[in-house]
Amino acid sequence: MTTPLPPDPASSYPTAAELSSEIRSGRLTAVAAAQASAERIAALDGTVRAFLHTDAERSAAWAADADRRIAEGSQSDLAGIPVAIKDNLCIEGEPCTCASRMLENFRPPYTATAVRRLLDAGAVPIGRTNLDEFAMGSSTENSVAGPTRNPWDPVRAPGGSSGGSAAAVAAGMAPIALGSDTGGSIRQPAAFCGVVGLKPTYGRVSRYGLVAFASSLDQIGPFARTVRGAATVLQTIAGHDPLDSTSLSDPVPDYLTDLDEPLAGLRVGVVADHFDVGLDKEVADAVQGAIETYRSLGAEVVNVTLPHSKYSVATYYLIAPSEASSNLARYDGVHYGHRAKKFGSLEELYERSRGEGFGNEVKRRIMLGTYALSSGYYDAFYLKAMKVRRLIQQDYDAAFEQCDVIASPVTPTTAFAIGELADDPLAMYLSDVYTISANLAGIPALSLPCGFSKGLPIGLQLLGPALSEPKLLRAARMYEFTTDWHTRVPPLQDQTGVTP
Amino acid sequence: MSDAPHSADQPSRGSLPDDRDIEAVIGLEVHAQLATRTKLFSGCAADFAPDEPNTRTDPLVLGLPGSLPVLNAAAFRMAVKVGLALNCEIARFCKWDRKQYYYPDLPKGYQISQYDLPVCGEGWLDIDAEEGVKRIGITRAHLEEDAGKNMHAGGVSKVDLNRAGTPLVEIVSEPDMSSAAEAKAYLERLKLLLTYLGVSDCNMQEGSLRCDVNVNFKISTADGAKATPIAEVKNLNSFRGVEAAIEFERTRQLEEFARTGETLNAGNKTTRGWDPDRQVTVPQRTKEEAADYRYFPDPDLVPVTLTEEAIEALRGELGEFPADRRVRIGEVWELSDYDAGVIIERGKPFADYYEEVAQTADDGKRAANWCTQDVLRDLSELNHEIDTFPIPAGTLGHLLKRVSAGELNTKAARDVYADLLSRPRGQNTPETVDAIIDERGLIAVTGGAELEAAIDDALANPKNAVAIETVRDGKQQAVGPLMGQVLKAVSGADPKTVRAMLLERIGGAG
Structure with a gap:
């Protein structure tokens, strides 16, 4: 029989669970927690640049509301917890720029379901985080506001596209954050920044109010310092939403009660191809070390194959841009968003507004997608990619008959330097090789810290079958408990001398 | 419209052919707005409201980022009913596709439609043609959302999105009609069917029924049958317009053929618009013909599957079709074909009115005479619809019952009817009929x-x-x-x- 693990070890700044217990015991108010977050942002964000906008007044109002609800007996784990929100999620009346000139002045008249559920639970949004424009990128460099810096080393990228959210959590500006993951946009920055990031099963979290990049791949998910923090956020945001036809109606299980219960007889799948050429040696060693840790915890390590995963990147870069080219057609300068000042005809209004409003990476993907969907190319590109996608899904179905989770690297390397891959889009695309197939298959996957290389965090990816989040989170928690990677904080804190 | 025969590649010039040797080949695409309370993919109100532009909108209708479509089940059920009424194959599995093009009245940059898996497949509709009943094939019928409306005036262009997102069913016929009269008969029959089903008000002034006409002409010549290139005439919104456009195309295409000898081929279909003021068709931008809509399945919507049980349940809700009802009322109330036709073609509310009058009076023939003559005349004079007509069916039925019982002669009944007509509808109960008869001493002399x-x-x-x-x-x-x-x-x-x-x-x- 297994015995429950003790609570999370204390880290250098508080986890969501620690904050929650402080707040619920009355030792800390939500208003004070929000204030502490705001102060830390003020002290560090000149360096990190995780946030695009903050609204201290509105955050304070949300926090005051949370304090009132706590006084009235709210038992929510998230009451009063500051949360950073990626700037592609709508909050009524707030800016939602997607880091694009196109939406510089856009304020949505409604709130995303995931954010609405966090607000209902008493969480306190403390600011909107930076991203690659329209979530297209792996470095948070493609932002009209400029790049976010990796808190572990400010010359390096935090990953992307949810780089602002990952950096905010890593730098202790917020204990939790929301991001979105279309091809790895939560997991890769989580790995680069040394935090936990979860991409749930497709449809587990409503996409209503998430500015669409690629609708069949996009999924909202949490960042946190610990597995428990991520599980707590998922517990709140998961579930069917009548406003999103693709949200799943399966009941939401309890992710928290058994979280600390180690899994007996866990079968960890390992794919030999994942450790082939292109993988940094130290990353490979850290991931292999994590797999050994599972073996030492009593797990059975099983070799599995994913024969079609080598086509993941190619498949993804047909499907995602195709959907993006369609989803971004609405930004035409007519109804809202950027409109060119000068135009002589309707065509010119479109061309100039879009030409001025979008950055290069967005334009590149719109062109790729438009081409792939064009008459005469559709069958060879989009349709073929959809068929390969099915094969990739079938690979996972077969693999998960032999194992409960698959352990793999998240990224081929640790965080690359800002500018290093900026002129080589193909190399940037290939850096998504380990994360992309989970989106194509619609399965849940998370990234958690599993080591360091030259002072930079390394991530371990765990993937499970659709709706296996309870097991996936418990497997992650098993590993987390035996290690202390997640308790380490970036040296940034020491430089500024600010303590939470 | 690939059925029209291809002819030899060599164009032959010649004089205008003889009328007997020419046959029109006509197929129609009809867009009918479904009478749902809300739009096709959101809970936004779907009423017309032309005087309050951009008030029937929400984040989805405006195409705001982050908004998502959710299928209106009522609209889907209506589309299935249309398919069943048109004898169509009903899809057990259908999906949604994005038709992509840029236009200011299309805020998302795409229209959600059905491309290769429409909800309704092949079917047919019988019409009354010159030589008797003619069966017109239905190619398909699918659901899609409407666009908004662009308005240009005084150098300023404005967009009204009230209509954007309202549900349309597009019904595509086979090119089975061979005259303008048949096209009109098809439209009338279709409109009648849709209104009897209660799925559309088919109000052409308000644009809830619109029509595209595909037309060309088969010409028998000494060296075999030839066909003129197809013209698609877009957005006709009156039956007269459809007839006139076909007649105009007849002259235009035959003159063109006489001048150039050009015959139908895969690449020479043209798109034209109808100018109702000048009564001519005019060519539309060739750019549109070359448009690549880049259809692909909408990833925001899940496909719909239909069970046999669901389809049968909807079949049970169809009610009586106008053609069946015409036969039935003819038999039950011993009406002439002509009278039964007049009653049915006036629409379902009028047929319901007639049947209530007939039932109450227990005299279908007398009821038919009064309804098709007096009531129809006064409806048009007073500019009323039947449901606001001053004399309710039960009241007229009661009056006619007393006539049939011999208590009142026809002349006296007309006096009562005229009196009722001048009163508000709310006052006109059967008791009012009795009171007027008593007051005026109109009881027929049957003895003494x-x-x-x-x-x-x-x-x-x-x-x-x-x-x-x-x-x-x-x-x-x-x-x-x-x-x-x-x-x-x-x-x-x-x-x-x-x-x-x-x-x-x-x-x-x-």
Whole structure:
């Protein structure tokens, strides 16, 4: 029989669970927690640049509301917890720029379901985080506001596209954050920044109010310092939403009660191809070390194959841009968003507004997608990619008959330097090789810290079958408990001398 | 429209062919707006509201980022009903596709439609053609959302999105019609069916029924059959417009053929618009013809699957089709084909009205006479719809029942009817009918000394001797002149009673 693990070890700044217990015991108010977050942002964000906008007044109002609800007996784990929100999620009346000139002045008249559920639970949004424009990128460099810096080393990228959210959590500006993951946009920055990031099963979290990049791949998910923090956020945001036809109606299980219960007889799948050429040696060693840790915890390590995963990147870069080219057609300068000042005809209004409003990476993907969907190319590109996608899904179905989770690297390397891959889009695309197939298959996957290389965090990816989040989170928690990677904080804190 | 025969590649010039050698080939694409309360993919109100532009909108209709479509189940059920009524194959699995193009009235940059898996497949609709009933094939019918409306005036362009996102069913026919009259008959029959199903009000002024016409002409010549290039005439919003456009195209295409000899091929279909002011079709931008809509499945929507049970349940909700109802009321109420046709074609509310009048009066023929003559005339004079007509069906039925019972003659009934017509609908109960009759003393004279005396006079009058003999010999219709004399002498006398009394007194072979 297994015995429950003790609570999370204390880290250098508080986890969501620690904050929650402080707040619920009355030792800390939500208003004070929000204030502490705001102060830390003020002290560090000149360096990190995780946030695009903050609204201290509105955050304070949300926090005051949370304090009132706590006084009235709210038992929510998230009451009063500051949360950073990626700037592609709508909050009524707030800016939602997607880091694009196109939406510089856009304020949505409604709130995303995931954010609405966090607000209902008493969480306190403390600011909107930076991203690659329209979530297209792996470095948070493609932002009209400029790049976010990796808190572990400010010359390096935090990953992307949810780089602002990952950096905010890593730098202790917020204990939790929301991001979105279309091809790895939560997991890769989580790995680069040394935090936990979860991409749930497709449809587990409503996409209503998430500015669409690629609708069949996009999924909202949490960042946190610990597995428990991520599980707590998922517990709140998961579930069917009548406003999103693709949200799943399966009941939401309890992710928290058994979280600390180690899994007996866990079968960890390992794919030999994942450790082939292109993988940094130290990353490979850290991931292999994590797999050994599972073996030492009593797990059975099983070799599995994913024969079609080598086509993941190619498949993804047909499907995602195709959907993006369609989803971004609405930004035409007519109804809202950027409109060119000068135009002589309707065509010119479109061309100039879009030409001025979008950055290069967005334009590149719109062109790729438009081409792939064009008459005469559709069958060879989009349709073929959809068929390969099915094969990739079938690979996972077969693999998960032999194992409960698959352990793999998240990224081929640790965080690359800002500018290093900026002129080589193909190399940037290939850096998504380990994360992309989970989106194509619609399965849940998370990234958690599993080591360091030259002072930079390394991530371990765990993937499970659709709706296996309870097991996936418990497997992650098993590993987390035996290690202390997640308790380490970036040296940034020491430089500024600010303590939470 | 690939059915029209291709002809030899070599164009042959020639004079205008003879009328007998020309046959029109016509296929119609009809867009009918479904009468749902809300839009096709959101809970936004779907009413017309042309005077309050951009008030029927929400994040989805405006195409705001982050908004998502959710299928309106009522609209889907209506589309299935349309398919069932048109004898279509109903898809057990259908999906949604994005049709992509840029236009200011299309805020998302794409229209959600159905491309390769429409909800309704092949079917048919019977129409009355010159040579009898003709079966017109239905190619498909699918659901899609409408666009908004661009308005250009005084150098300024404006967009009204009230109509954007309202549900349309697009019904595509086979090119089975061979004259403008048949195209009109098809549209009338289709409109009648849709209104009887209650799925569309088919109001053409408000744009809830619009039509594209595909038309070309087959010409028999000495060196075989030839076909002119197809013209697609877009966005016709009146039946007259459809007829006129086809007639215009006939002249235009035949003259073109005479001049150039150009025949149909895969690449020479043209798109034209109808100019109702000048009564001509005009070419539309060739750019649109070359448009690549880049259809692909909408990833925001899940496909719809339909079970046999669900389809059968919807079949059970269809109600009586107009063609069946026409036959039934003809039989039940012993109506002429013509009367039954007039009643049915006036629309379901009118047919319902008629049947209630007939039921209450227990006299279908009398009800038909009054409904198709008096009521129809006054509807158009008063500019009323039947549901706001001053005389409710039960009230008219009661009046006619008293006429049929011989209590009231037709002239008196017309007085009552005129009186009712001048009163508000709310006052016109059956009791009002009785009160008016009493007040005015309109009860028919069916007996009494005055009537007996008048009949005595008529029988005693030597001028009537011949007529009386004729009646006695069995020719009852000869009693007419005597009746006239009696009715003239006794005001309010009931003709039926008078006739019966005269015949009884004369006696004889009858």
